[in-house]
Amino acid sequence: MTRTLVKVCGCNTPEAVDAAVDAGADYIGLVHFEPSPRHVTLDDAKRLRARIPPETKVVLLLVNQQPVPTAMAVDAIRPDVVQFHGGETAEWLGLLKQNVTQALWKAIGVRSADSLDSALRFKGAVDRLLYDAAPGVLPGGNGVAIDWTLLRDFRHQLPWGLAGGLTPENVAEAIRVSGTELVDASSGLESSPGVKDPGRIRAFVEAARNA
Numbered sequence: 425m426t427r428t429l430v431k432v433c434g435c436n437t438p439e440a441v442d443a444a445v446d447a448g449a450d451y452i453g454l455v456h457f458e459p460s461p462r463h464v465t466l467d468d469a470k471r472l473r474a475r476i477p478p479e480t481k482v483v484l485l486l487v488n489q490q491p492v493p494t495a496m497a498v499d500a501i502r503p504d505v506v507q508f509h510g511g512e513t514a515e516w517l518g519l520l521k522q523n524v525t526q527a528l529w530k531a532i533g534v535r536s537a538d539s540l541d542s543a544l545r546f547k548g549a550v551d552r553l554l555y556d557a558a559p560g561v562l563p564g565g566n567g568v569a570i571d572w573t574l575l576r577d578f579r580h581q582l583p584w585g586l587a588g589g590l591t592p593e594n595v596a597e598a599i600r601v602s603g604t605e606l607v608d609a610s611s612g613l614e615s616s617p618g619v620k621d622p623g624r625i626r627a628f629v630e631a632a633r634n635a
C-alpha cells in the first residue's frame with residue numbers, strides 16, 4: 425500500500441503550523457494572496473516557515489504575481505515548493521523553472537474531463553498538477569469538491585494531487601475513488617474562514633494515512 429502524501433494548506437498562525445507539523449503533514453501551505461482570509465505577509469510567512477522542520481515541506485502559494493514579486497517572495501521564504509493558483513501560463517512557468525531550485529506546482533480548476541486534457545500543456549513546465557475546484561469567490565480554498573471519478577479514469581502524464589472540499593470525513597473516499605497519491609485541504613480543516621482547527625487537522629492527516 426502506498427503512503428498518501430498530505431498537504432495542509434492555509435496555515436496562517438503558529439498554532440496552525442504546529443498542529444500540522446505535529447499531525448505529520450508532509451506539506452504545509454502558506455497563502456500569500458491578500459484577498460484570502462488565510463493570507464500571510466512575507467514577514468509572517470518567514471516567521472511561520474522558521475517553525476517548520478526540514479522533513480515537512482513548505483509550499484508557498486502565489487496567484488498571478490508578476491516576475492519581480494514572485495522572485496522576492498521566493499527569495500524571502502525559500503519554500504520547498506511554489507504553488508501557482510491563478511492564470512499563470514505554461515510558457516511563463518517553464519521559464520521560471522529554469523531559474524529557481526524549488527519544485528513548481530500548478531493548480532488546475534477542474535470543470536470537466538476537458539480541463540484535464542488541457543492541463544497537459546504544463547508538462548515540462550511544472551513538477552506537479554494540483555486538481556482543484558474551478559475558481560469561485562477565491563481562486564482556491566472554496567471548499568468545493570470536484571468529480572473524483574474524472575481523475576481515476578484519466579491517463580496522467582505528470583505527478584498530481586487532489587484538492588477541493590476535502591475533509592476528515594470524506595478524504596478516505598476521495599483517495600479510494602480518485603486514486604490520488606496526494607491530498608490537500610484547507611477550509612474543511614477550519615472552524616471559521618481562515619481559522620484552522622487543530623483537531624480537524626489531526627483527524628484529516630490520520631484519515632488520509634489510514635485510507
Ligand SMILES: O=C(O)c1ccccc1NCC(=O)[C@H](O)[C@H](O)COP(=O)(O)O
Pocket residue numbers: 433434453455457460461462463485487509556562563564565566567568587588589590608609610611612
Ligand atoms: O486557501 C486559500 O485561501 C487560497 C486562496 C487563493 C488561492 C489558493 C488558495 N488555496 C489553495 C489551496 O491549495 C487549497 O488547499 C485548495 O484550494 C483547496 O481548498 P479547500 O477546498 O478549501 O480545501
